Amino acid sequence: MRRAEIITAGVLALLSIYMMWKSTDLDVGYISGEGPGGGAWPFWLAAVMLVCTGVIAVNWARRTSPPSQSTEPLLDSYGIRMLVLVGGGITGFIALTHIISMYGAMFVFLIYYLRVMGQHTWRLTMAIATLTPAIFFYFFEALMRITLPKGMRFLDPIFNALSALIY
Amino acid sequence: MMEILGHLADGFLLSLQPLNLMLIIIGVTLGLFIGAMPGLGSVNGVAILLPITFLVPPASAIIFLAAIYYGAMYGGAISSITLGIPGASTAVATTFDGRPLAMKGRASLALVTAAIASFVGGTVSNVLFTAFAPPLATVALNFGPPEIFALMLLAFATFVGLGGDDIPKTIFSICFGLVLAAVGFDEISGEPRLVFFGISGFLHGINFLVLAIGVYGIGEMLWTLDSTRGKITSTAATFSVKGVVEDAKEGMRRGWKGTAIGSLLGFFVGILPAAGATPGSLMSYGVAKMVARKPQEFGQGHPSGVAAPEAANNSASTGAMLPMLTLGIPGSPTTAILLGGMVIWGLTPGPRLFTDQTEFVWGLIGSFYISNFFALLINLAFIPLFIWMLRMPFTILAPMIFVLSVVGGYAATQDMHDVWLMLFFGLGAFFLRKLDYPLAPAVLAIVLGPIAEPTLRQSLLLSSGDATIFITRPIAGPITIIAIILILLPVFQLIRKKMKGDKAPAEMS
Numbered sequence: 001m002r003r004a005e006i007i008t009a010g011v012l013a014l015l016s017i018y019m020m021w022k023s024t025d026l027d028v029g030y031i032s033g034e035g036p037g038g039g040a041w042p043f044w045l046a047a048v049m050l051v052c053t054g055v056i057a058v059n060w061a062r063r064t065s066p067p068s069q070s071t072e073p074l075l076d077s078y079g080i081r082m083l084v085l086v087g088g089g090i091t092g093f094i095a096l097t098h099i100i101s102m103y104g105a106m107f108v109f110l111i112y113y114l115r116v117m118g119q120h121t122w123r124l125t126m127a128i129a130t131l132t133p134a135i136f137f138y139f140f141e142a143l144m145r146i147t148l149p150k151g152m153r154f155l156d157p158i159f160n161a162l163s164a165l166i167y
Numbered sequence: 168m169m170e171i172l173g174h175l176a177d178g179f180l181l182s183l184q185p186l187n188l189m190l191i192i193i194g195v196t197l198g199l200f201i202g203a204m205p206g207l208g209s210v211n212g213v214a215i216l217l218p219i220t221f222l223v224p225p226a227s228a229i230i231f232l233a234a235i236y237y238g239a240m241y242g243g244a245i246s247s248i249t250l251g252i253p254g255a256s257t258a259v260a261t262t263f264d265g266r267p268l269a270m271k272g273r274a275s276l277a278l279v280t281a282a283i284a285s286f287v288g289g290t291v292s293n294v295l296f297t298a299f300a301p302p303l304a305t306v307a308l309n310f311g312p313p314e315i316f317a318l319m320l321l322a323f324a325t326f327v328g329l330g331g332d333d334i335p336k337t338i339f340s341i342c343f344g345l346v347l348a349a350v351g352f353d354e355i356s357g358e359p360r361l362v363f364f365g366i367s368g369f370l371h372g373i374n375f376l377v378l379a380i381g382v383y384g385i386g387e388m389l390w391t392l393d394s395t396r397g398k399i400t401s402t403a404a405t406f407s408v409k410g411v412v413e414d415a416k417e418g419m420r421r422g423w424k425g426t427a428i429g430s431l432l433g434f435f436v437g438i439l440p441a442a443g444a445t446p447g448s449l450m451s452y453g454v455a456k457m458v459a460r461k462p463q464e465f466g467q468g469h470p471s472g473v474a475a476p477e478a479a480n481n482s483a484s485t486g487a488m489l490p491m492l493t494l495g496i497p498g499s500p501t502t503a504i505l506l507g508g509m510v511i512w513g514l515t516p517g518p519r520l521f522t523d524q525t526e527f528v529w530g531l532i533g534s535f536y537i538s539n540f541f542a543l544l545i546n547l548a549f550i551p552l553f554i555w556m557l558r559m560p561f562t563i564l565a566p567m568i569f570v571l572s573v574v575g576g577y578a579a580t581q582d583m584h585d586v587w588l589m590l591f592f593g594l595g596a597f598f599l600r601k602l603d604y605p606l607a608p609a610v611l612a613i614v615l616g617p618i619a620e621p622t623l624r625q626s627l628l629l630s631s632g633d634a635t636i637f638i639t640r641p642i643a644g645p646i647t648i649i650a651i652i653l654i655l656l657p658v659f660q661l662i663r664k665k666m667k668g669d670k671a672p673a674e675m676s
Binding site for chain 2: 037038087
């Protein structure tokens with residue numbers, strides 16, 4: 001945890017510098033008759049962020065913050081496994097949305113999580129994985145008139161048929 | 168006064184007519200579920216259902232929309248408490264203490280406290296609205312950019328001064344949220360700003376929900392899975408009628424201060440043009456924490472931390488109607504749509520509305536009271552359903568929360584770029600949470616940033632760059648001074664601690 005604290009402070013300091021640099025695309029000073037330039041607000045906020053990372057580093061060196069005193073790793077083997085399985089699952093869900101639509105990706109993700117991770121029965125898994133996208137489809141497309149991503153063109157006939165059902 | 172009571176009685180009679188009463192019940196129920204759905208808020212409900220209202224008389228139409236507005240204010244708390252994902256921006260602050268209460272198996276206490284606080288907030292604001300509508304609208308107009316910026320400063324200061332968390336990390340979190348709020352276009356020059364790595368998705372800015380859902384829906388869930396070692400099966404939420412009565416008593420006893428603060432502050436912030444229920448609820452949370460005997464208990468699951476924002480968002484929703492009806496200035500996006508509806512129905516909002524359209528105005532005010540009452544009843548009636556949701560095995564609840572997060576993240580802006588950004592924020596939040604970075608201030612900042620920056624710039628333009636404008640104005644001055652004291656409070660505490668530390672060895676020798 002101690003090493004992670006200082007590495008994170010370093011990464012956040014770099015992020016702050018990047019934000020300061022991006023802010024300078026617009027004027028960061030006071031323009032007479034116009035007030036502060038468009039970049040002033042984010043520039044000075046990012047500058048405060050940079051100062052804060054400096055103070056965090058000082059606290060780390062003095063071992064005053066709890067993570068700087070900790071000898072535990074940021075992620076143990078369980079944490080890494082959990083992050084890969086769950087974080088990877090959500091990443092896969094979002095990536096699949098571009099291909100098989102948000103409803104299709106939801107179906108696959110629910111099967112993965114409920115069956116593989118949760119060890120639930122196939123009957124329960126399939127019931128939840130099928131009903132959830134169906135309810136979302138009706139709620140968003142028919143009631144709220146909000147269109148969720150429909151994936152690639154090859155799914156058009158399916159969604160056209162479903163749309164004909166609800167409209 | 169008797170004249171007002173007479174008008175109010177007429178208003179009650181109008182809103183209790185069978186058609187209007189039915190519309191109130193349907194509106195409140197619809198609003199409750201729309202508000203509970205992450206990514207959707209009262210603004211979506213009102214906008215989508217606006218065309219339906221052309222089928223009924225104008226008074227019934229606005230009563231229906233106001234009922235949706237009310238229901239959504241109650242509904243926002245449901246997903247904040249049960250799932251840890253704010254249903255709407257107005258319920259962001261409810262997550263801070265509502266979710267920890269649910270995780271402790273006290274979801275019923277959080278939900279009942281939220282319902283009662285919402286009812287009290289709504290009732291207090293209705294009384295204030297009825298009695299003082301025209302003079303309050305004039306007071307609100309005295310709040311210019313310096314006063315509103317001072318209020319924003321106070322909201323941030325309450326998080327810094329009383330956080331009890333690591334102060335540099337808290338300040339970092341606030342500034343990070345404010346910078347994220349500045350992404351997109353500079354409102355004054357119209358130039359693109361902070362378009363990171365040239366990715367065009369940043370041009371439309373970063374919606375607060377993208378950060379809020381990332382932090383609470385993904386980051387918090389990953390943290391829960393990691394910290395419990397996956398041993399969590401379900402939260403120990405229970406429900407019984409007796410338990411609800413006990414929770415109601417406890418919620419009132421421990422949450423009365425937050426309810427009182429939220430009801431009054433929420434109403435006043437609600438009537439300020441361009442403010443609305445979201446800043447009202449966040450500020451009320453901050454002030455409730457500031458005046459609490461043990462502020463360190465906030466964020467761990469304190470009923471007052473649920474009561475303050477919930478009372479405030481309901482109170483502010485009525486407050487936001489005030490400038491709309493009396494001056495024709497909407498106080499929130501939802502009231503802007505309502506204003507549009509009124510114009511279409513042939514009504515002209517403004518000072519003359521109260522004299523020219525007496526029946527319409529008082530019918531609406533009467534419906535506020537009735538909607539508020541029905542919203543409480545309907546909300547309480549659904550508590551068993553919400554508790555049942557929480558008792559689902561965690562291996563079912565967790566994927567449902569992730570699905571809701573992804574769908575909610577998309578529904579907010581309808582752009583896949585934001586869904587990826589939400590995942591990035593979620594993973595980042597997981598690591599930062601492990602390293603004790605408080606993330607609630609970042610969410611607070613991204614919500615208040617779009618109000619804070621323009622008011623700061625307008626104020627400095629007014630004063631030709633002289634920052635003393637925030638100190639010298641009669642309303643802004645005291646607010647700014649309190650905010651500065653709060654920001655400096657940790658420094659004073661550090662000096663005091665150091666002096667005590669120096670004194671102790673000297674005494675020992």
